[in-house]
Amino acid sequence: xxxxxxATLQQSQSQLKHYLESELDAIAVNSVSLLAAMRHGLLLGxxxxxxxxxxxxxxxxxxxxxxxxxxxxxxxxxxxxxxxHDDLPAMDDDNLRRGQPTCHIAFDEASAILAGDAxxxxxxxxxxxxxxxxxxxxxxxxxxxQAAGYRGMCGGQALDIEATDQHVTIEQLQAIHSAxxxxxxxxxxxxxxxTAGIDNIEHRKALHQxxxxxxxxxxxxxxxxxxTSDTQTLGKPQGSDTDANKxxxxxxxxxxxxxxxxxxxxxxxxxxxxxxPYDCENLRSLADYVVNRTH
Amino acid sequence: xxxxxxATLQQSQSQLKHYLESELDAIAVNSVSLLAAMRHGLLLGxxxxxxxxxxxxxxxxxxxxxxxxxxxxxxxxxxxxxxxHDDLPAMDDDNLRRGQPTCHIAFDEASAILAGDAxxxxxxxxxxxxxxxxxxxxxxxxxxxQAAGYRGMCGGQALDIEATDQHVTIEQLQAIHSAxxxxxxxxxxxxxxxTAGIDNIEHRKALHQxxxxxxxxxxxxxxxxxxTSDTQTLGKPQGSDTDANKxxxxxxxxxxxxxxxxxxxxxxxxxxxxxxPYDCENLRSLADYVVNRTH
Numbered sequence: 078x079x080x081x082x083x084a085t086l087q088q089s090q091s092q093l094k095h096y097l098e099s100e101l102d103a104i105a106v107n108s109v110s111l112l113a114a115m116r117h118g119l120l121l122g123x124x125x126x127x128x129x130x131x132x133x134x135x136x137x138x139x140x141x142x143x144x145x146x147x148x149x150x151x152x153x154x155x156x157x158x159x160x161x162h163d164d165l166p167a168m169d170d171d172n173l174r175r176g177q178p179t180c181h182i183a184f185d186e187a188s189a190i191l192a193g194d195a196x197x198x199x200x201x202x203x204x205x206x207x208x209x210x211x212x213x214x215x216x217x218x219x220x221x222x223q224a225a226g227y228r229g230m231c232g233g234q235a236l237d238i239e240a241t242d243q244h245v246t247i248e249q250l251q252a253i254h255s256a257x258x259x260x261x262x263x264x265x266x267x268x269x270x271x272t273a274g275i276d277n278i279e280h281r282k283a284l285h286q287x288x289x290x291x292x293x294x295x296x297x298x299x300x301x302x303x304x305t306s307d308t309q310t311l312g313k314p315q316g317s318d319t320d321a322n323k324x325x326x327x328x329x330x331x332x333x334x335x336x337x338x339x340x341x342x343x344x345x346x347x348x349x350x351x352x353x354p355y356d357c358e359n360l361r362s363l364a365d366y367v368v369n370r371t372h
Numbered sequence: 373x374x375x376x377x378x379a380t381l382q383q384s385q386s387q388l389k390h391y392l393e394s395e396l397d398a399i400a401v402n403s404v405s406l407l408a409a410m411r412h413g414l415l416l417g418x419x420x421x422x423x424x425x426x427x428x429x430x431x432x433x434x435x436x437x438x439x440x441x442x443x444x445x446x447x448x449x450x451x452x453x454x455x456x457h458d459d460l461p462a463m464d465d466d467n468l469r470r471g472q473p474t475c476h477i478a479f480d481e482a483s484a485i486l487a488g489d490a491x492x493x494x495x496x497x498x499x500x501x502x503x504x505x506x507x508x509x510x511x512x513x514x515x516x517x518q519a520a521g522y523r524g525m526c527g528g529q530a531l532d533i534e535a536t537d538q539h540v541t542i543e544q545l546q547a548i549h550s551a552x553x554x555x556x557x558x559x560x561x562x563x564x565x566x567t568a569g570i571d572n573i574e575h576r577k578a579l580h581q582x583x584x585x586x587x588x589x590x591x592x593x594x595x596x597x598x599x600t601s602d603t604q605t606l607g608k609p610q611g612s613d614t615d616a617n618k619x620x621x622x623x624x625x626x627x628x629x630x631x632x633x634x635x636x637x638x639x640x641x642x643x644x645x646x647x648x649p650y651d652c653e654n655l656r657s658l659a660d661y662v663v664n665r666t667h
Contacts, residue, residue: 191457194454
């Protein structure tokens, strides 16, 4: 992993953390415990890949941080809420996330449900504050609401649950993962482009291709790590997909072919970047990171 | 109850139902079961007070239905998602809603969680489609996201849970209800005004006063009905607040004083309408309905 990339990633993680903390601190106190549960879910850390995509695409045109921060906060809030709800007993029933107790363990189930709900509203509130012409804010909100909802993340999660214990084809698995994980990662790239003022249709197409490819690659690598890594490195129980009899790439293709699939998607992502007239070094490193990460 | 009002209410219920059905039908199929759970939560009926407020405020300036439909759909989607999540075992654990099995009973808990989540995204998607200048759409989204989130409905629900089995003052109870129920009803009035192009600041203030008053009156009447009505009329278990030892107006003030409180709020709502240069007959009837309804 390039040191330059890791430094950039760390810089954007830290930038987002400070922004989120200041935004949460500025909220007029209502329910203290709900705010604490939201904070737990949102500030627990994590790779912050989606915000990093926003910052990295924004950097292609030297977009100001004050424009990118609320967009990064919005996409991370959606991601954080989805993890809180996915971890619930009625869903994946996980006690551990990023090496810490999950929200319903640290608080209780009702608080975890409400914290997730409130984080989703918070995401759309954030997108209203981006200092752009209103039509652009609306583009951001349209993109995020579609990626988060029935056609995107929620729909993918439902398909994933339905596929448990079922035989699925590789096409079905791809459809599940494109919706479940791909939609939000792809939306991060698109929202970065909207905020960065990248309106050229060919450039947007190339970024879309990049987003789709790394989105799917991210999930393939997640499936691979669930088999090849260990609980301490992952910060969540290793082997939980296998235990739950989930449809995964290694289960369907075998481990070696799953690794090959990740590499192919990686190449596709890099090729897409060749179409762009910008310095894409950081986006290249991000694509490398997605398929080479160990947790 | 005036027959004219009931006919208008029925008309707007039917208009929203057709609009929602056509919107849900138009969604490209992803997870069939998730869509069915969303449909269950959204089309089960109910009073549709919040959409009716949108249509009634819109009618003050003869606003076109095609502008009002997605706004009404958005606020009802937020309300429907909140009911789905409130009914979950970890929250109020209710099996019956509007005389029908609740979402997690008709489907399962995971589907109910996801259906609620997807309905919240759907609400914001709908607000992107309103054919207004983008700045107005953004006003609508800002209003709804604030009313739905931490400072509004979710925060109020969390405060309500915290207040269970606790002694609360009448001021605390009012703060809980203003957030839990009042915020969304008040937002319906404001969103109606935004869509209707009512921009005069004095008129907006009067409508805000109306919204706040009927919002709180609605919750006081809900508390009263929980004691004075029966399960069949309510379509949900009578006495569930008392059973759960919830903070309510009758518990705090006594039944007669709670009724008096509802009448005072009713008067305040009517007085606010006197400030408006529009024919407010329907909004008056709606205020009457809120405090005179039997379920």
